[in-house]
Amino acid sequence: MRERTVMWAYMLTGIAVFVLMALVGLAMRMEQAQWITLNAQLFYSLLTLHGAGMITAMVLCGMGGLWYLMYQEQPMDHGIAWGAYFFIVLGVVCVIGAVAGGFAAAWTFLYPLPFVGAVWPSWSTGLFLWGIAFVTIGWALWCTQILGCVFQAYGGLRGALAWDLVFHHDEFEKSGRREPPPFAFGALVTAIDGLLAAAAGMAVGVALIMHWYHPQLPIDPLWAKNLTYFFGHTFANLAIYMAIAFVYFALPKYTNREWHTSQVLAIAWWGTLAFVATAYFHHLYMDFVQPRALQYIGEVASYLAAFPPAVVTIFGGALLVYRSHLRWTLASMFFYAGLVGWLIGGIGAVIDATIPINLSLHNTLWVPAHFHTYLLEGVAMFVFGWIFYMLETRAEAFTPLLMRWAIGLCVFGGGALLLLGWYVAGAAGVPRRYSMQPAPGPDIASWASIGAIILIAGILLCIFEAGRLALLPRFVPERAPKEGAPA
């Protein structure tokens, strides 16, 4: 039971931060729609908070759920999980404090922006940098623990990669050894790529903190940008590879079909391991001093990164559902919708990762369009799906049809309206990261804000429904009477 406490602590904290950040996001969209007036400094502070907070919220949810799933495979030390949680929460508190102090250099904190021409006090820059450092340390603790768990559970890296299943299939089958379940690949890839990202984050983080203490310490801006995006892109990207573990585990329960580890699935995850770590170069297409070879690597890796999820996981999920007489509950609805959101967001990302197209789209709202699709209609859907799966199985109770429709219409309908606003504005060339936008930005932001309000209403309905399910008594299956016992 203690492991459930760990999971719920991570997930509920993540959801709380998610809801808070959604409200911050709504305020920014309403400012762009010219419904309300925030001063520019406050807008950019909120932009910073929203970016850092939303990614951390989704990652926290993924960490809690995946830790719980891996615990079923191989028990782990609770103290480390709580330690990682403590560091991340401490980091979030520091970031909130920094933003309250006026820090507004965006979550990307690209050098030298946090230091040059800053209109906020120096302490808020330091607090923000320490906050990100604490989040990174918590993340590294969690990744290392998960890596140890995976190695122990499946016999080192070779076992965790299912190497023998792929290359010595017959011997593997005869040996009676157990291949890792599909969700364990998510854990392995997250742990390895997550630690690489953490290394990049800690390297640039320490350099920036030392620069904050000693402003004469030089830093190469291109170096800092590469490391910042290696950390930031990978950290955000891994959120969905953690959350997909929930779908691998829970969706088969609703389809009554097995999602087993095949050779193709294992190889696909090897690809993900390589491509997630190398795709971040697409963030530097506009940097003319970046070595050209890295730009090519960025484009190729971004394209290749799309194949494993699209061809194996999303198509595999669709096949799992096809003619399975899927039991539509709130959980299975979120899981399936999340696969669709991942696909749409992924297509938007691949379009943007194409260098000639990126020339036009890079600084437009197309960018927030694709990553909001991926996070909001992908990761968040998987997280909601997992929460409702846990609640539905606990009480053996489901959400009434009317409530499912209400939640579905608000979350998917409102979400679609919100996301469409970014896509349309991005295609029209409306710039991103501006509190005031040129036409047609404000008009589009108006109907996008309506979408955001509907979406937040849907999220509040979800919270209400989750609370209702959580208050139901735990389902206890009736035991069959023993033979010979009185009737």
Added chain:
Amino acid sequence: MNLVRTAVGICAAVAALVLSFMPLITHEVEIEVHTHHIDHAVLMGLGVIAVLALYRRGAQASSPMWLWIAVLLPVAIMFLMAPSLYSDIDPQPLPHSLYHLMFVLLAALTVYAGQRFVRGVGWMSAIVLEFMAFVAAWGYGVAPR
């Protein structure tokens, strides 16, 4: 095989020890930050190789304390690699040599801790540590060329 690994481990440890004391021999004081970071990364690499080659314990998990060491030491090492410290230490050959030795020992302890936590994790700790140490040479206290 074990003999080869032992030989590699001992050679790496001896090389790390000898190279740590090079400042006593060369008396070099004006070292570029870029080169100096690489020197440290190489010294730490030797310490890492020594531990990975000589480590013999089984695959069983041990105290979670080792995980904390494996994660927190690389961060501490990055702070200790602050270029502002170099200018104070470099002119003094003995402290400079001991500074090098400290990096070797901390790197070795990081990887040992990873291996003690769960066998195999030490390899990842080594990659993380070496990645951070080498990558520092291209930007941490280094202005664009």
